[in-house]
Amino acid sequence: MVHILKNLKKGIINENPVFILLLGLCPTLAVSTSIDNAFGMTAAVMFVLISANIIVSLIRGVTPDRVRIPVFIVIIAALVTIVDLTMKAFIPELSKSLGIFIPLIVVNCIILGRAEAFASKNTLADSVADAIGMGIGFGVAITIISFFRQLLGTGEITIFGTPVFSAPGLFDNPMSIFILPMGAFLVLGCLLATLRYTGVIKSG
Amino acid sequence: MDNLFSIFIMMALVNNFVLAKFLGLCPFFGVSKKLSSAVSMGLAVILVMLATSVVSWLLFYQLLVPFGITYMRTAIFILVIASLVQILEITIRRTNVNLYNALGIYLPLITTNCAVLGVTFINVDQAFNLAETVVSALGAGVGFTLVLAIMSGIRERLDLADVPKAFKGIPVAFLVAMILGIAFLAFGGMV
Numbered sequence: 001m002v003h004i005l006k007n008l009k010k011g012i013i014n015e016n017p018v019f020i021l022l023l024g025l026c027p028t029l030a031v032s033t034s035i036d037n038a039f040g041m042t043a044a045v046m047f048v049l050i051s052a053n054i055i056v057s058l059i060r061g062v063t064p065d066r067v068r069i070p071v072f073i074v075i076i077a078a079l080v081t082i083v084d085l086t087m088k089a090f091i092p093e094l095s096k097s098l099g100i101f102i103p104l105i106v107v108n109c110i111i112l113g114r115a116e117a118f119a120s121k122n123t124l125a126d127s128v129a130d131a132i133g134m135g136i137g138f139g140v141a142i143t144i145i146s147f148f149r150q151l152l153g154t155g156e157i158t159i160f161g162t163p164v165f166s167a168p169g170l171f172d173n174p175m176s177i178f179i180l181p182m183g184a185f186l187v188l189g190c191l192l193a194t195l196r197y198t199g200v201i202k203s204g
Numbered sequence: 205m206d207n208l209f210s211i212f213i214m215m216a217l218v219n220n221f222v223l224a225k226f227l228g229l230c231p232f233f234g235v236s237k238k239l240s241s242a243v244s245m246g247l248a249v250i251l252v253m254l255a256t257s258v259v260s261w262l263l264f265y266q267l268l269v270p271f272g273i274t275y276m277r278t279a280i281f282i283l284v285i286a287s288l289v290q291i292l293e294i295t296i297r298r299t300n301v302n303l304y305n306a307l308g309i310y311l312p313l314i315t316t317n318c319a320v321l322g323v324t325f326i327n328v329d330q331a332f333n334l335a336e337t338v339v340s341a342l343g344a345g346v347g348f349t350l351v352l353a354i355m356s357g358i359r360e361r362l363d364l365a366d367v368p369k370a371f372k373g374i375p376v377a378f379l380v381a382m383i384l385g386i387a388f389l390a391f392g393g394m395v
Contacts, residue, residue, distance in 0.1 A: 022374065070283075073282055081275060107282070107315075107321050108318075182385035185379065185382035189371075189374075189379045190375070192378065193375040196369075196370040197370035
């Protein structure tokens, strides 16, 4: 049990995929324009990550070592196709705003990385815990980034159409650079520097 | 001809893969520490993008569309990329050792480079014909290489600069990317 909790915590804090390992940057920066997108992306990545870890962990004894990477990629591609089609059918709007980044989950380094580095060597329970931890870690990171971008770029936070929080001073003249691609670099750069300055991350 | 040129400018500068579309960020931050390795990586990416775009275009329109299985594109495209990268690696090693020494270690990395998979999706989504596909792949690759080379030149100088401790390394690279992105916004008026 302690083991599982450790694996869960690792992904969220010590080995946060975005802030510490700097993996999966492309979707993190690209879709973090609003919290809705962040939640949608997290859900899609979580599903693929957990299912991929389950399958890879189950077949770890029977996969020949030399072809394991192609096997993992095919498993992940199949899972991503499922997510892509499901989202297109049931939540077309969200699917449209995430666009090309849903099929691109295939090449998200977090997923292949966890399959190769963890699930192919560990038991089912540990692999699931690892996937959930990593998924939450990714979700926390992308949500924090999109919180700042949405707040500074539009002046208010709305989650699925419900206004949650607004900054009246910003609301009239929001700094639209934060919604533009450059804003993502600025927010993540400053966040990383802050996390290092406060000692949450050790500077490397 | 006009159309092809505007696609090239669009892919290389206006909608630059790294700065405007956020594709290929891992090599952008990972391999941009030295100018020479950045250029090698860029050349490898151009080569793979051209090859995979043509092959995946042919497969999409000759195989997936006639059989009505376009939903298989994600799986097919990634397999095309993985196998082409392997073939390219073997061919280059057999024919040109110098080129292999320069590009060799970057080739396997390209399999999981989302810029390569991204360009194949964009070609299909935009319904480009074969000539347009070749030009768009070339443009995407050239734009990627250009930004990678600029970035590595800046980072080589940043190593000598007095950057605040918390910003050293990756955080300051993000800020540089932001400034580069603002500079590239100016290309928006070209097309």
